Amino acid sequence: xxxxxxxxxxxxxxxxxxxxxxxxxxxxxxxxxxxxxxxxxxxxxxxxxxxxxxxxxxxxxxxxxxxxxxxxxxxxxxxxxxxxxxxxxxxxxxxxxxxxxxxxxxxxxxxxxxxxxxxxxxxxxxxxxxxxxxxxxxxxxxxxxxxxxxxxxxxxxxxxxxxxxxxxxxxxxxxxxxxxxxxxxxxxxxxxxxxxxxxxxxxxxxxxxxxxxxxxxxxxxxxxxxxxxxxxxxxxxxxxxxxxxxxxxxxxxxxxxxxxxxxxxxxxxxxxxxxxx
Amino acid sequence: xxxxxxxxxxxxxxxxxxxxxxxxxxxxxxxxxxxxxxxxxxxxxxxxxxxxxxxxxxxxxxxxxxxxxxxxxxxxxxxxxxxxxxxxxxxxxxxxxxxxxxxxxxxxxxxxxxxxxxxxxxxxxxxxxxxxxxxxxxxxxxxxxxxxxxxxxxxxxxxxxxxxxxxxxxxxxxxxxxxxxxxxxxxxxxxxxxxxxxxxxxxxxxxxxxxxxxxxxxxxxxxxxxxxxxxxxxxxxxxxxxxxxxxxxxxxxxxxxxxxxxxxxxxxxxxxxxxxxxxxxxxxxxxxxxxxxxxxxxxxxxxxxxxxxxxxxxxxxxxxxxxxxxxxxxxxxxxxxxxxxxxxxxxxxxxxxxxxxxxxxxx
Numbered sequence: 001x002x003x004x005x006x007x008x009x010x011x012x013x014x015x016x017x018x019x020x021x022x023x024x025x026x027x028x029x030x031x032x033x034x035x036x037x038x039x040x041x042x043x044x045x046x047x048x049x050x051x052x053x054x055x056x057x058x059x060x061x062x063x064x065x066x067x068x069x070x071x072x073x074x075x076x077x078x079x080x081x082x083x084x085x086x087x088x089x090x091x092x093x094x095x096x097x098x099x100x101x102x103x104x105x106x107x108x109x110x111x112x113x114x115x116x117x118x119x120x121x122x123x124x125x126x127x128x129x130x131x132x133x134x135x136x137x138x139x140x141x142x143x144x145x146x147x148x149x150x151x152x153x154x155x156x157x158x159x160x161x162x163x164x165x166x167x168x169x170x171x172x173x174x175x176x177x178x179x180x181x182x183x184x185x186x187x188x189x190x191x192x193x194x195x196x197x198x199x200x201x202x203x204x205x206x207x208x209x210x211x212x213x214x215x216x217x218x219x220x221x222x223x224x225x226x227x228x229x230x231x232x233x234x235x236x237x238x239x240x241x242x243x244x245x246x247x248x249x250x251x252x253x254x255x256x257x258x259x260x261x262x263x264x265x266x267x268x269x270x271x272x273x274x275x276x277x
Numbered sequence: 278x279x280x281x282x283x284x285x286x287x288x289x290x291x292x293x294x295x296x297x298x299x300x301x302x303x304x305x306x307x308x309x310x311x312x313x314x315x316x317x318x319x320x321x322x323x324x325x326x327x328x329x330x331x332x333x334x335x336x337x338x339x340x341x342x343x344x345x346x347x348x349x350x351x352x353x354x355x356x357x358x359x360x361x362x363x364x365x366x367x368x369x370x371x372x373x374x375x376x377x378x379x380x381x382x383x384x385x386x387x388x389x390x391x392x393x394x395x396x397x398x399x400x401x402x403x404x405x406x407x408x409x410x411x412x413x414x415x416x417x418x419x420x421x422x423x424x425x426x427x428x429x430x431x432x433x434x435x436x437x438x439x440x441x442x443x444x445x446x447x448x449x450x451x452x453x454x455x456x457x458x459x460x461x462x463x464x465x466x467x468x469x470x471x472x473x474x475x476x477x478x479x480x481x482x483x484x485x486x487x488x489x490x491x492x493x494x495x496x497x498x499x500x501x502x503x504x505x506x507x508x509x510x511x512x513x514x515x516x517x518x519x520x521x522x523x524x525x526x527x528x529x530x531x532x533x534x535x536x537x538x539x540x541x542x543x544x545x546x547x548x549x550x551x552x553x554x555x556x557x558x559x560x561x562x563x564x565x566x567x568x569x570x571x572x573x574x575x576x577x578x579x580x581x582x583x584x585x586x587x588x589x590x591x592x593x594x595x596x597x598x599x600x601x602x603x604x605x606x607x608x609x610x611x612x613x614x615x616x617x618x619x620x621x622x623x624x625x626x627x628x629x630x631x632x633x634x635x636x637x638x639x640x
Contacts, residue, residue, distance in 0.1 A: 022282045068479040069408070132289035139296035150427065154307025155478060157300040224405060245341055 005112065009120075012113035016121025017128075020095075024129045027098075029090055033130070036083045037137035040074055044144035051148045067148030068156050072224075074141060075163050079134070080219060084167055085200070087130050088174025089192035093182035095122040096264070097189070100273055116265030123179050123261060130171050135164055159224040166222040173215050173253050176260030183267040215256060218249040312504050316517040320377040320401045320481065323493045324503040327382040330525030331509060336373045336404075338520045343558040347622040367411060367482075373404040379503070380530065381489065397470070399485035399493060401477070408476055415474055423487075428494050430475040432487050512551040515565065519553035527566070545573040545580075548612075560620040567612050574612045581607055581616060597627040 007015065024030075047070065096119065099105035108118050142160050146153050181195070182188040203210040204217060211217040221244050244252070313321045318333055339345060367373065378400045412422060412431050420433040475483045475490035483493040496502065503509055509524055516522035527547040546569040555561040568574040585605055592598035604619035 018278045021278050021286070025282050025285060066479050072405075072479075128286065132286055132293070136289050136292040136296070139293055143296060143299075151479060152303075152307060153300060154303035154305075156480070157304035157307075159480070160300060 007113050007117075009114050009117050012111075012117035013121040013124065015113070016108075016118050017124045020122045020125030021129060024091065024125050029094065032090060033087060033133055036087055037133045040078050040083070041137050041140045041144070043074070044141040048144045048148065067146045067151035068159075070148065071142055071145045071156075072159075074145070075138075075167075076223065079138060079163075079167055080170065080216075080223065083134060084170040085174055085196040085216075086193075087134065088171060088178050089189065089196055091126050091130060092123075092175040092178025093188035093192045095119065095126060095179050096183040096268060105273055115269045119179060119183065119264045119268050120261065123175060123264075126175050126179075127172055130175070131168050134167060134171065138164060138167060162222065162224045166219060169222075169250070169253055170215070170219050173219075173257045173260070176257045176264070177215065178260075180260045180264040180267065183264045183271070215253070218244065218252050218256075221249045222246060312502070314504070314510075314514065314517075317513055318375055318377050318403070320375070320403055321504060321513075322502045323401055323477065323483070323496045324377065324379045325381055325492070326501040326503055326505045328379040328503050328506070328509070329382055329529040330380040330398075330523065331503060331513065332378040332523035333375065333513075333521065335375050335520035336369060337375070339556050340370050342556045344556050344560055344622065348625070351622075351625060367402070367404075367406060372406060373402050375403050377401045377403075380525070382529070397486050397489065399483055399489040401481060401483050401493065403481050405480060406476075406482055408479075411474060411482070420474075425475070425491050425494055428476055430473050430487060430490055430494070432471055432473040434471045508549055512549055512565070516551055516553040516563075519555045519561075519563075521556060522551065522553035524549070524551040545577045546570075547573075547577075559622065561617070562620065563615065563617040565609070565616075566614045568614065569612070571611055574609065574614050577614050578607060578609065581614070595627065597623055600624075 096105070099108060109115065139160075142163075143153070145151075146156055177195075178188070178192050181191050185191045200214045200216045203214045308319070313319050321331070324331055378398055380396055380398045383397065408429070412420075412429065415431040415433055416422065418433060420431045423430045423432055470486055473483075473485065473487040473490040475494055477483050477493050483490045508526075512524035513522070516524065527550045530550075547566050548569055549567040551565040553563050566574075566577065568577060585602070585607065588605075589599075589602050592602050601619065601621070601624045604617075606617045607615070608617075609615040
């Protein structure tokens with residue numbers, strides 16, 4: 001009997017991607033993804049409804065905040081600081097960790113495919129699924145909020161394109177980083193949440209070069225909206241921040257993405273996973 | 278992949294594409310309504326058709342340029358404090374993408390007042406702005422908020438002091454102070470005008486005299502803008518590739534800027550003038566002038582040639598200036614005169630005084 005033919009890296013990746021999409025979309029975590037993506041849309045519907053009823057929704061120092069400013073605030077406060085990093089942590093760490101926890105990783109390793117293709121295929125599935133959930137949510141929020149207060153969809157459309165691009169890039173980079181953490185660390189979700197809500201927040205406000213070791217530092221420099229000065233931490237961040245150029249931010253983010261994926265693939269190829277009995 | 282997953286992904290992609298398509302359509306209609314040719318800033322739609330001078334700067338690219346960093350290094354030194362580019366709650370380095378400035382058409386002031394009245398200009402800045410912060414800044418400095426057709430204008434009257442700066446017991450600002458000058462002495466200071474900041478769009482603010490700010494807010498697709506001014510638009514199209522340029526009617530601008538009449542009468546009759554700079558690792562500058570007739574243009578070219586020859590003679594002893602003079606080019610035909618040159622960081626270094634080396638003090 002001939003041994004099964006080993007699939008090429010690309011073919012194996014696509015095969016894993018095909019299976020991974022279904023696993024990702026219809027898992028228990030999907031409820032959380034639906035909440036994370038649907039919450040801002042619900043909020044936007046409420047704001048739009050109040051505006052249609054003649055109730056001015058948000059005022060800052062007595063000034064009514066227009067739709068584009070509200071959308072910019074939601075990009076900063078909801079999507080960039082919460083939805084994207086948390087989805088990256090939840091799903092990115094689960095790419096390998098779920099297989100280990102369910103003790104199904106052995107079956108993947110017995111297949112005639114490169115171990116690295118497992119990580120890359122699952123990562124692509126994560127990227128496609130989260131992008132096609134988060135980005136339509138952003139689009140819906142944009143269309144609902146922008147006309148409030150006389151905002152122009154045509155005038156602000158270029159900013160939306162930048163927002164969509166940077167959120168997709170954020171999902172990609174965080175996913176790669178957390179994929180590595182998931183492959184490497186025993187309790188990756190805890191580590192991921194500590195990274196997002198602990199390390200990144202502290203490093204961004206400490207003066208010096210520490211902030212360059214965060215993903216948020218480069219992502220925030222790409223945002224086309226004014227950073228809302230809502231709290232002390234934001235104010236401190238803006239005080240000490242020297243934003244990098246757009247080109248260097250994009251270059252560093254791609255470098256982090258490639259490094260994270262490579263390290264995750266390398267870890268899966270070299271590490272012996274001891275499954276708990 | 279199951280059919281359920283496939284349908285879900287396709288459905289999400291369709292929602293995204295429909296939204297993007299609708300947004301793109303809205304953007305194209307917006308651009309079309311603005312009527313501004315490609316390559317020129319959209320803010321030109323707020324510049325009236327009879328503007329005498331229009332200037333533009335791509336602030337973001339200028340701030341990111343190597344030349345600017347080099348200038349900053351030269352002026353502050355290696356360990357010097359970088360200059361703050363913040364004004365009225367707006368950080369020029371981080372918040373502003375581009376600015377357009379124009380000088381509207383106005384009757385010339387009386388000759389006696391020509392030196393006292395500043396020309397009125399309006400600055401339109403596009404970028405990311407926090408309206409509450411800017412309004413707070415201006416109101417802290419004595420400004421008042423006015424509502425104009427649903428948009429806020431913050432006006433600082435020229436005689437309004439900042440409330441926080443007045444010490445207790447200080448007489449109110451309108452109280453005339455005893456004059457120490459002899460009677461009938463004309464005041465030397467230029468007349469200050471009220472200043473306003475208006476939020477034309479969430480990402481566009483107008484700074485200047487209140488009436489011009491109101492005019493910018495009231496501008497719509499129906500009002501004529503500078504795109505109807507063929508002379509200025511021709512100049513602007515020629516300079517569109519630069520990241521900073523200024524175009525204008527020389528006669529009107531020189532009168533309003535207070536250029537002495539003695540100087541004005543000595544110059545050949547210039548109709549239009551344009552200057553541009555492409556700033557990256559150096560500055561590639563170009564100046565273009567349109568004269569009233571070909572004879573005046575030839576006369577101007579002769580004057581410029583003479584100046585270039587004189588400068589080349591002076592530059593013989595300085596190699597860095599010689600390299601700079603090699604980049605100077607004079608061209609143009611008919612009523613057009615064009616002068617272009619390059620400024621490099623090395624040239625600027627040659628003009629700045631060298632700092633003495635820092636020697637450590639002996640213990």
